[in-house]
Amino acid sequence: MNFVGIDMGSTCSKLVALNEAKEIVYKEVVPTGWNCVETAETLLSHLEAQGIPKDAFRSVATGYGRVSIPFADKCITEISCHGKGAVAIFDEPDFTLIDIGGQDTKVIEIKGGSVKNFYMNDKCSAGTGRFLEIMAGTLGVDLNKLCELGRQSQNHVSISSMCTVFAESEVISLIGRGTDKADIAYGIVESIANKVKSQMGRVSSDPAHLRLSGGLCEVPFLLELLSEKLGGEVKTDPLARYAGAYGAALFASELK
Amino acid sequence: MAKEYHPENPELAEILDSFKNSRELGTMAVKSAHEAGKVIIGSFCQYAPMEIINAPGFCNFSLCGLNYDPPVPLAETKLPANLCPLIKSSYGNVLGDYCPFAHYADLVVGETTCDGKKKMYEMLAEMKPMYVIHLPNNPDWERSLEAWRDELEKFRKELETRFNVTITDDDLRRTIKISNEERRQQARIYELGKFDPPAITGMQMRSVMSSVYYLIDKEEKVQKMTHMVDLLEEAWREGKGPYKPDEHPPRILISGAAIEGVKEKTLEIIEDLGGAIVCYEGCCGISNMRRPIDETKDPMTALAEKYLDVPCAVMSPNQRRYDQFRDTLDEWKIDGVISVTVHSCLPFGIESHTLGKICEEKGVPFMHLLTDYSPGDEGQMRTRIEAFMEMLH
Numbered sequence: 288m289n290f291v292g293i294d295m296g297s298t299c300s301k302l303v304a305l306n307e308a309k310e311i312v313y314k315e316v317v318p319t320g321w322n323c324v325e326t327a328e329t330l331l332s333h334l335e336a337q338g339i340p341k342d343a344f345r346s347v348a349t350g351y352g353r354v355s356i357p358f359a360d361k362c363i364t365e366i367s368c369h370g371k372g373a374v375a376i377f378d379e380p381d382f383t384l385i386d387i388g389g390q391d392t393k394v395i396e397i398k399g400g401s402v403k404n405f406y407m408n409d410k411c412s413a414g415t416g417r418f419l420e421i422m423a424g425t426l427g428v429d430l431n432k433l434c435e436l437g438r439q440s441q442n443h444v445s446i447s448s449m450c451t452v453f454a455e456s457e458v459i460s461l462i463g464r465g466t467d468k469a470d471i472a473y474g475i476v477e478s479i480a481n482k483v484k485s486q487m488g489r490v491s492s493d494p495a496h497l498r499l500s501g502g503l504c505e506v507p508f509l510l511e512l513l514s515e516k517l518g519g520e521v522k523t524d525p526l527a528r529y530a531g532a533y534g535a536a537l538f539a540s541e542l543k
Numbered sequence: 544m545a546k547e548y549h550p551e552n553p554e555l556a557e558i559l560d561s562f563k564n565s566r567e568l569g570t571m572a573v574k575s576a577h578e579a580g581k582v583i584i585g586s587f588c589q590y591a592p593m594e595i596i597n598a599p600g601f602c603n604f605s606l607c608g609l610n611y612d613p614p615v616p617l618a619e620t621k622l623p624a625n626l627c628p629l630i631k632s633s634y635g636n637v638l639g640d641y642c643p644f645a646h647y648a649d650l651v652v653g654e655t656t657c658d659g660k661k662k663m664y665e666m667l668a669e670m671k672p673m674y675v676i677h678l679p680n681n682p683d684w685e686r687s688l689e690a691w692r693d694e695l696e697k698f699r700k701e702l703e704t705r706f707n708v709t710i711t712d713d714d715l716r717r718t719i720k721i722s723n724e725e726r727r728q729q730a731r732i733y734e735l736g737k738f739d740p741p742a743i744t745g746m747q748m749r750s751v752m753s754s755v756y757y758l759i760d761k762e763e764k765v766q767k768m769t770h771m772v773d774l775l776e777e778a779w780r781e782g783k784g785p786y787k788p789d790e791h792p793p794r795i796l797i798s799g800a801a802i803e804g805v806k807e808k809t810l811e812i813i814e815d816l817g818g819a820i821v822c823y824e825g826c827c828g829i830s831n832m833r834r835p836i837d838e839t840k841d842p843m844t845a846l847a848e849k850y851l852d853v854p855c856a857v858m859s860p861n862q863r864r865y866d867q868f869r870d871t872l873d874e875w876k877i878d879g880v881i882s883v884t885v886h887s888c889l890p891f892g893i894e895s896h897t898l899g900k901i902c903e904e905k906g907v908p909f910m911h912l913l914t915d916y917s918p919g920d921e922g923q924m925r926t927r928i929e930a931f932m933e934m935l936h
């Protein structure tokens with residue numbers, strides 16, 4: 288029997304498959320696209336190709352598209368799944384997890400190995416991965432390049448608008464004024480870090496135990512800026528991108 | 544999960560059913576009151592002293608807007624978009640003549656509560672006869688009580704001269720007595736949530752509370768409520784409550800304001816996901832129902848005392864609300880608190896922070912849901928509520 292976790296986010300879908308010993312035997316990321324049900328089928332066919340056919344696994348779905356996965360045995364929210372996955376990945380009982388997702392940013396307080404409190408941004412996309420993408424688009428670069436550029440900034444500028452729409456016009460007027468791209472990029476990444484900082488105030492956290500999960504954990508410059516703003520090193524792990532899917536797979540292994 | 548009542552209890556099923564369509568009940572009530580030639584007063588708030596309004600036989604109807612479309616988009620043609628949706632909806636309902644209660648109202652009564660409402664009243668006065676009672680901010684000062692008593696006296700005079708009636712102290716004593724009884728029965732409805740498992744669901748509480756509001760005949764109203772609560776208690780004792788006797792759903796306290804307008808995406812989901820809403824705190828919550836008006840005192844003083852005691856977030860400082868909140872956590876054996884507030888509601892939004900701190904102190908999980916009448920955040924609300932429920936398990 289295998290255990291499968293699927294984290295269907297607004298931009299990317301992550302999958303983790305475990306064996307009986309709860310070791311990861313397969314993982315992948317695919318774009319979610321427009322149709323969640325189709326994405327779910329694609330994932331299913333990939334699993335089959337890996338020798339994990341439909342009747343040989345139990346699965347838990349999470350993420351915003353969790354209800355669109357017809358073959359999942361159970362749906363559990365991304366808060367619980369990220370928490371569970373992160374506890375296993377970081378192998379610690381007490382920490383604060385920051386997850387910058389495509390559509391929302393979550394701050395999750397973990398105590399004694401389980402979720403004790405959490406905060407999620409509301410409707411607005413400020414401070415999310417989507418914000419970074421839109422801003423990168425405005426600068427005509429991709430997300431990784433944006434962060435690289437930011438690191439090269441000599442004269443930091445700051446983007447004061449929290450709102451994506453206003454921030455975009457702020458960026459456009461900076462471009463119009465001939466401000467260096469790298470400086471604008473810095474301002475953009477910094478505004479994410481500031482937003483996360485204000486969200487951190489909603490839960491209790493210890494700057495000595497900060498962890499990052501989600502799609503942006505492979506962006507070193509963001510980690511640096513976050514650490515600087517939050518007053519403590521923000522650590523991550525190559526697996527942290529899969530925290531939600533991993534947690535879901537672990538939940539699947541506990542299903543009766 | 545909570546179920547509907549057993550069919551073998553048709554009487555109870557019928558009573559609860561009769562409370563399902565509060566809006567229709569209200570529309571019928573206001574029309575027949577108007578046709579019977581009664582004076583109709585529209586009000587917005589727990590601070591509107593219904594005993595004074597009812598004393599000369601006037602009817603009181605709430606004009607609080609609860610819906611998004613059409614009133615909110617219409618209101619936004621005049622009011623700022625970043626204003627509390629309850630205020631926009633109430634105003635838009637009058638502007639578009641969508642609300643039967645406002646339509647028939649002979650006078651609209653407001654109080655100086657939050658800033659948005661005060662300013663909206665100024666604009667409402669262009670469309671409707673309007674009277675604003677001035678509410679002091681600090682409930683603890685002796686001089687607040689004096690000023691408030693004077694304001695209520697002025698309001699009583701206003702009703703007398705405007706409608707050419709006299710309101711005697713005896714009239715007031717009569718309406719005080721009946722409204723005390725009314726609040727006592729309303730408190731009992733919330734107290735059904737103290738049973739383990741609860742003898743009523745949170746959604747039933749809401750539909751009953753919003754429907755009884757429209758029973759104009761107070762004697763009938765008290766009787767109907769008393770009977771219903773008796774039946775619910777009896778059903779519970781026979782093991783036929785909304786939950787199975789051995790079920791112990793997580794007991795949730797709801798706190799906040801303007802909840803009625805967002806109940807589908809918050810309250811309904813909470814109970815759908817297996818939580819049991821056992822009590823409400825805030826504007827229409829338990830505390831207001833619990834404290835009766837002193838029947839031995841001069842009626843105007845007793846009324847002033849009672850209404851200054853409404854635990855609304857427009858008061859500052861608001862220690863009374865926090866104390867009552869703490870007591871409610873203990874008395875209802877609360878497992879989790881969800882504070883529901885709407886965008887741009889500053890008073891309740893800010894006080895949410897303090898409620899969260901009290902919960903932390905008492906080790907009760909707490910979540911603040913910030914939402915709006917406008918659609919679009921149903922999915923996010925559900926995820927948050929679901930995660931909160933998973934956390935309680």
Ligand code: SF4
Pocket residue numbers: 587588589590656657800801826827853855856857
């Ligand atoms: S919340 Fe306060 S201001 Fe609003 S209706 Fe209730 S008592 Fe009045």
Ligand code: SF4
Pocket residue numbers: 627628629630657659660800801885887888889890891
């Ligand atoms: S919900 Fe808040 S902002 Fe809206 S009317 Fe009530 S107190 Fe005022």
